[in-house]
Amino acid sequence: MSPEPIPAQEAESPAAAAALRDASHVSARQILALALPALGALVAEPLFVLADSAIVGHLGPAQLAGLGTAGAALSTLVNVCVFLAYGTTAQVSRLMGAGRRREALARGIDGMYLAAGLGAVLGVIGALAAGPIVRLLGATDQAAPYAETYLRISSAGLPGMLLVLAATGLLRGLHDMRTPLIVAGVAAVANTALNWLLVYPVGWGIAGSAAGTALVQSGMALAYVRTARRAARAEQLPLRPELGALRASLSANAALLTRTVGLRVYLLAGVWAAGSLGTVALAAHTIAANLWSTLALALDALAIAAQALVGHELGAGRTGQVRAVVARMNRWGLGFGAVTGIGLLALSPVLAGAFTGDPAVRHALIPALVLAAAFQPVAGVVFVLDGVLIGAGDATYLAWASLACTAVFLGALALVLGAGWGLTGLWGAIGLFTLVRLAFLWVRARGTRWLRVGASGEG
Incomplete structure (x- = not known):
């Protein structure tokens, strides 16, 4: 599982370095040099969830619905801490642009310590409060026992999941896209094989899926810890955490946390609404939402490329190049979204059969997938712009925008449920x-x- 880390002085690939030097004339090749490795790493992560859905889905609709509820709860516990990746990428990228590499690495390692502590706390919460959490999310009587089992067991992997977030943010900020790609790719394959083994031959059912995913996430975390340790030693950087820096990181990322909470409310409200429509609707929504999330993270690869370019240029104090980069990345987001939308539309009948053998679930799923496909081009631009503003450190605006969008969604959801x-x-x-x-x-x-220019983005 542990790849050889890229030495500190070699973290930037030649193509990535060229993109950063000439952002105003960034070419397709240079964008792909940043985006493709990020795409591989991003898609590998939700493949964990899709593999779980495909494996558990053939146990029955109740098990699949339970996985959907527990997966929403688990991803919420993880994604409220997504600032560990996004905030770290923005901070490290700016410091790199300002020529302060050693400090950039130190801030990333502080984020990993913070992730381990938060993961331990959230793991205890998830294990002890699994029952109330899944019922709060509207799990049906048939699905609730499976959801509780999955959430309780998988909570053991939360420290590893958050460490993966923080370490990935550090490496992206250093423009090392290769290591996350290798770790995530190996882990996705291992997760699928281990989960199938534990669910069917071993006979643990949905508990096997949860145990397999927790084990693989912990293995990923160990691989990243090894990589960060070697990079720190290459820079002769002490490995002990700086408490002041940890507190500053929490304070600086409060707005990103608020942004994420708003987005998670929207996602959880969708799960709750689907649960209120019955087990079949919740099972279908679980599949559609997992596919939507997978494609969204694929689109986010372009956002990560934009973060690397924009954050580096703003850190170096060069704003003239940023506008051209944003315009180019928007066009790519629109085009990539059109491609994923067409693909999802064309494959929707095949995907419905692959994820469930229940005719009622397949019948409910197809219209949801058609709508998800129609909005892919819009989602492509949304993810690019979100990444641009995160890379620029514009977290306060993103927080307020997230809350406003969620309020609109909740109003629309009330109308949908009221109208039947x-x-x-x-x-x-x-x-x-x-x-x-x-x-x-x-x-x-x-x-x-x-x-805003400079290493901190202030002023």
């Missing part, structure tokens, strides 16, 4: 949320208030 529009109406509300989010991000990106 079912799962198709729910996915229409998700599409509306995506459009509103685009409006907030587009208006902000056209202005200048987010173009």
